[in-house]
Amino acid sequence: MELDPLLLSRLQFAFVVSFHAIFPVFTIGLASYIALLHGLFYKTENPAWDRLALFWTKVFAVVFGMGVVSGIVMSFQFGTNWSNFSQASSNFLGPMLSYEVLTAFFLEAAFLGVLLFGRGKVPEGVHLFAAIMVAIGTFISAFWILSANSWLHTPAGVELIDFRFHVTSWSEAIFNPSFPYRFLHMAVASFLTGGFVVAGVSAWFLLRDRDPEANRRALSMCLWLLLFLAPVQAVIGDFHGLNTLEYQPTKVAAMEGHWETGTNVPLLLFAIPDQEAQTNHFAFGIPNLASIILTHSPDGEIPGISEAAPEEQPPVLIVFWAFRVMVGIGLLMIAVSLAGLMLRRKGRIYSSKLFLKSLTRMIALPFIAVLAGWVVTESGRSPWLVYGMMTHAEGLTPSLTGPMALFTLIGYVLVYGAVFYAGIYYLTRVVRNGMLPVEERETTGENFKRPMRPLSATHTPFDDDVDPVRS
Amino acid sequence: MNMEMFDLTVIWAFIIGFGLMMYVLMDGFDLGLGILYPFAPDEDARDVMMNSVAPIWDGNETWLVLSGAGLLGAFPLVYSVFLPALYIGVFLMLAGLIFRGVAFELRFKSKRNRHWWNRAFCWGSAIAAFAQGAVVGAYIQGFPVENFAYVGGAFDWLTPFTILTGFGLMAGYALLGATWLILKSEGHIQDWAYKITPMLLALVLLVFGIISVWTPFVNPLVWERWFGNIQLIWIFPFLAMACAFIVYRSVQKRREAAPFLATIGIYLFTYLGLIVSKWPIIVPPNYTLWDAASAPESQLFLLVGFVFIIPIVLTYTAWAYWVFRGKVRVGEGYH
Numbered sequence: 184m185e186l187d188p189l190l191l192s193r194l195q196f197a198f199v200v201s202f203h204a205i206f207p208v209f210t211i212g213l214a215s216y217i218a219l220l221h222g223l224f225y226k227t228e229n230p231a232w233d234r235l236a237l238f239w240t241k242v243f244a245v246v247f248g249m250g251v252v253s254g255i256v257m258s259f260q261f262g263t264n265w266s267n268f269s270q271a272s273s274n275f276l277g278p279m280l281s282y283e284v285l286t287a288f289f290l291e292a293a294f295l296g297v298l299l300f301g302r303g304k305v306p307e308g309v310h311l312f313a314a315i316m317v318a319i320g321t322f323i324s325a326f327w328i329l330s331a332n333s334w335l336h337t338p339a340g341v342e343l344i345d346f347r348f349h350v351t352s353w354s355e356a357i358f359n360p361s362f363p364y365r366f367l368h369m370a371v372a373s374f375l376t377g378g379f380v381v382a383g384v385s386a387w388f389l390l391r392d393r394d395p396e397a398n399r400r401a402l403s404m405c406l407w408l409l410l411f412l413a414p415v416q417a418v419i420g421d422f423h424g425l426n427t428l429e430y431q432p433t434k435v436a437a438m439e440g441h442w443e444t445g446t447n448v449p450l451l452l453f454a455i456p457d458q459e460a461q462t463n464h465f466a467f468g469i470p471n472l473a474s475i476i477l478t479h480s481p482d483g484e485i486p487g488i489s490e491a492a493p494e495e496q497p498p499v500l501i502v503f504w505a506f507r508v509m510v511g512i513g514l515l516m517i518a519v520s521l522a523g524l525m526l527r528r529k530g531r532i533y534s535s536k537l538f539l540k541s542l543t544r545m546i547a548l549p550f551i552a553v554l555a556g557w558v559v560t561e562s563g564r565s566p567w568l569v570y571g572m573m574t575h576a577e578g579l580t581p582s583l584t585g586p587m588a589l590f591t592l593i594g595y596v597l598v599y600g601a602v603f604y605a606g607i608y609y610l611t612r613v614v615r616n617g618m619l620p621v622e623e624r625e626t627t628g629e630n631f632k633r634p635m636r637p638l639s640a641t642h643t644p645f646d647d648d649v650d651p652v653r654s
Numbered sequence: 655m656n657m658e659m660f661d662l663t664v665i666w667a668f669i670i671g672f673g674l675m676m677y678v679l680m681d682g683f684d685l686g687l688g689i690l691y692p693f694a695p696d697e698d699a700r701d702v703m704m705n706s707v708a709p710i711w712d713g714n715e716t717w718l719v720l721s722g723a724g725l726l727g728a729f730p731l732v733y734s735v736f737l738p739a740l741y742i743g744v745f746l747m748l749a750g751l752i753f754r755g756v757a758f759e760l761r762f763k764s765k766r767n768r769h770w771w772n773r774a775f776c777w778g779s780a781i782a783a784f785a786q787g788a789v790v791g792a793y794i795q796g797f798p799v800e801n802f803a804y805v806g807g808a809f810d811w812l813t814p815f816t817i818l819t820g821f822g823l824m825a826g827y828a829l830l831g832a833t834w835l836i837l838k839s840e841g842h843i844q845d846w847a848y849k850i851t852p853m854l855l856a857l858v859l860l861v862f863g864i865i866s867v868w869t870p871f872v873n874p875l876v877w878e879r880w881f882g883n884i885q886l887i888w889i890f891p892f893l894a895m896a897c898a899f900i901v902y903r904s905v906q907k908r909r910e911a912a913p914f915l916a917t918i919g920i921y922l923f924t925y926l927g928l929i930v931s932k933w934p935i936i937v938p939p940n941y942t943l944w945d946a947a948s949a950p951e952s953q954l955f956l957l958v959g960f961v962f963i964i965p966i967v968l969t970y971t972a973w974a975y976w977v978f979r980g981k982v983r984v985g986e987g988y989h
Contacts, residue, residue, distance in 0.1 A: 262744075273727070580738040582803070
């Protein structure tokens with residue numbers, strides 16, 4: 184079999200970007216949560232908030248560190264595998280990606296150190312300020328990256344001359360048509376992810392009766408947040424879909440498994456799209472519902488996948504099912520939040536074993552939903568790299584061969600496998616260690632001169648045989 | 655080519671040049687310690703070696719990412735030719751940097767698995783250093799480029815010349831690491847650093863000497879530069895040699911800061927010598943800084959951010975070095 188550098192490069196990018204994405208999607212939500220905890224402590228002086236803030240800051244430090252490491256690889260991917268694309272789009276994407284790097288460095292240099300290591304050394308107010316700035320900083324970082332990504336979907340403010348994009352309007356390019364929807368959708372997804380992780384971990388502690396007072400507070404506030412945000416996300420997603428219908432109708436058609444342009448389009452619950460035959464097998468759905476959702480009228484017309492020539496169609500099977508995974512998890516989130524509300528009214532929110540266990544098991548789901556959502560939008564853009572202007576094939580590095588791409592793909596899988604196995608293993612140890620009692624905290628090396636690196640904010644040993652005070 | 659574009663491109667050349675210099679000097683000594691790791695006299699020495707850079711190594715790597723980001727924004731041609739041409743090397747470098755980065759964090763947190771993190775630290779550092787040296791060699795050598803895109807094969811960069819520059823930079827980083835250790839350690843660890851420094855210096859001079867003699871034959875432009883009209887540039891190799899002499903003398907006198915500072919001098923003048931050999935070619939053999947530049951509006955847009963951030967990073971760096979100044983002692987952990 185001939186090794187296709189295009190397919191392998193796309194797989195490689197999908198792999199490294201998926202691996203990277205799970206960290207920031209969590210830290211963005213968690214940073215705001217930590218800022219909130221600091222704010223509550225500042226206002227009420229209740230030590231429970233302080234202990235929660237300290238615990239989650241340690242988790243934040245480890246996840247942030249892994250996000251930075253995997254992000255460095257990302258910044259080289261564009262050059263190594265997509266050099267034609269980076270050369271062509273550098274006038275716009277170069278500054279955008281660089282600003283993201285600058286934001287991250289500024290954040291780390293100025294505020295992260297204070298947040299992680301300033302406890303007890305700077306005034307409470309300064310510490311709170313640093314926590315808020317870190318939270319804002321994560322959003323600024325996301326702003327640059329999501330603007331750059333949205334521009335690939337809905338390019339604006341540029342003209343393409345001799346295979347090179349020239350910026351004609353920075354504001355139009357940065358605030359391109361799909362950007363506001365994508366940014367909101369992603370911001371809320373980060374809050375949902377952070378919320379479900381905090382809720383799941385708090386539930387895990389409550390099941391073991393560890394720190395019930397602090398963990399009850401954490402669980403309760405998360406459930407209020409989720410009750411509000413899970414439905415809001417569905418509404419934002421709907422608006423995002425309408426925007427996509429306007430700018431990338433083929434992607435929406437693929438999400439719906441809708442081949443021929445027509446009216447009274449059903450919402451398919453199950454189908455096996457067949458790209459070759461340009462039709463679905465075993466289709467089963469609710470009549471008219473897709474038309475109602477997308478056009479707000481049962482006989483609204485929706486353009487089909489076949490409007491695009493077969494070679495310009497996205498992989499329908501992938502887009503169709505990834506969309507259902509995302510929406511399915513979203514609906515489950517709403518259901519769990521409502522169940523939480525009902526249990527709260529019965530006063531059994533902290534005692535229902537079934538509910539707490541379900542929350543613990545749900546920790547991985549928001550991550551899967553986020554990745555599925557990215558698969559929908561990125562695969563749905565295919566074969567376009569810059570929608571309507573440049574294909575993946577045109578953007579590929581011309582000198583890249585199949586074996587080269589295969590070598591690095593396997594290489595990244597192995598490196599990430601080893602490093603992040605260690606990282607996740609360590610993270611679970613940090614979480615299981617839980618919160619330290621207030622008096623013990625003073626002896627855990629807080630008084631050492633210490634490096635200002637994220638992971639150094641934790642003292643949990645990697646092996647069982649290391650004294651936690653010394654390490 | 656209008657005046658405005660000329661200015662911005664030169665400004666960016668200075669910014670990137672400065673960033674890369676900072677990177678080579680600062681990550682140089684912590685990569686060097688990784689290369690020296692297996693030769694360390696004992697586990698105490700390894701603790702001290704790692705502790706002496708643990709608080710600052712990631713700040714040092716900031717300069718690599720900063721320069722890389724600047725290149726994509728200001729000189730995209732460099733980014734889109736160097737990275738494909740050095741495809742395999744870039745991967746090895748990244749893998750090396752990741753492994754050693756994780757080793758920094760987790761070595762101190764484990765006992766049973768410590769030997770694995772030792773290995774990760776050493777191999778990661780050595781591979782990253784070799785790959786960076788090979789990049790320098792490839793830059794001297796030049797790339798087959800057509801129509802603004804690399805057209806060579808996967809291993810064109812790996813020639814006897816680049817293998818030599820790869821080992822050359824490894825030796826150079828090891829020298830930086832050894833002189834840094836003189837500055838930061840005491841007792842038997844410092845004795846060991848004093849002992850290996852002259853050997854490493856001799857190795858560095860030998861390899862750098864071979865590279866210098868070889869370079870004009872690899873690249874005709876360099877030949878013209880050095881044996882043409884501008885005689886002034888011979889000052890750089892002489893200054894580098896003077897610094898090497900200072901390293902040797904100061905080690906004999908058991909001075910503590912001078913060997914490290916003089917080694918920085920060797921690097922600085924070698925680097926300047928390399929730049930004047932190539933200026934203004936940035937994607938050899940043919941493309942100049944101006945061919946490689948992005949649109950002036952893009953350079954200007956990004957410059958605003960860099961002008962704002964570089965002083966902050968410099969301040970942060972200086973502050974971190976100040977906080978962690980002084981000797982590192984056995985059993986005194988930063989962790």
